[in-house]
Amino acid sequence: MATLGLTIAACTSGGGPSDNAATANTSVAIGNTIAASAAPTGPLDAWVGKHPSEKVDGLTFLAQPSVKAAVAAVPDAKVRDFVHGYNGPDAPIVKKDGRVLAWGCEKHNCGYHNWSVSITPDGSSAEVCFYQNDAKPDGASTWYVAAGKTEQRPGNCPSE
Secondary structure, eight states: OHHHHHHHHHHHTTOSHHHHHHHHHHHHHHHHHHHHHOOOOOGGGGGTTSOTTSEETTEEGGGSHHHHHHHHTOSOHHHHHHHHHOOSOEEEEEEETTEEEEEEEOTTOTTTEEEEEEEOTTSSSEEEEEEEOSSOTTSEEEEEOGGGOEEEEESSOOOO
């Protein structure tokens, strides 16, 4: 019994160099775990798990000022109108790669006509995706990115 008590006391009192090394390694491992799991957060996180049409504090996701501004920055009025006026299904909003991602599509035509908005949780950086291809559901989508640029990326707009 006395030996067990001494062993515990030595561990809790910071016994020797090897005990400190073990503690330091544990701290590093815990610190790395916390750092690795920390993701940017912001007001748009409130919509994660909800559909774009659901309201948080009286606003839908697309009506939230930073999201509305991101869509308004798209130079093509047809795209802006489609995103704001979509009439089909949508998916629950997810957090992907540290960004909030919302998706919706045209009723009875999701594979050929859809959109998504990928935005940082604080609303400071956004990309808007638009996909319309009546010939095939796996062509290229158009992404409206920073500084008014557009990019073509393979496939539909992502929903997850």
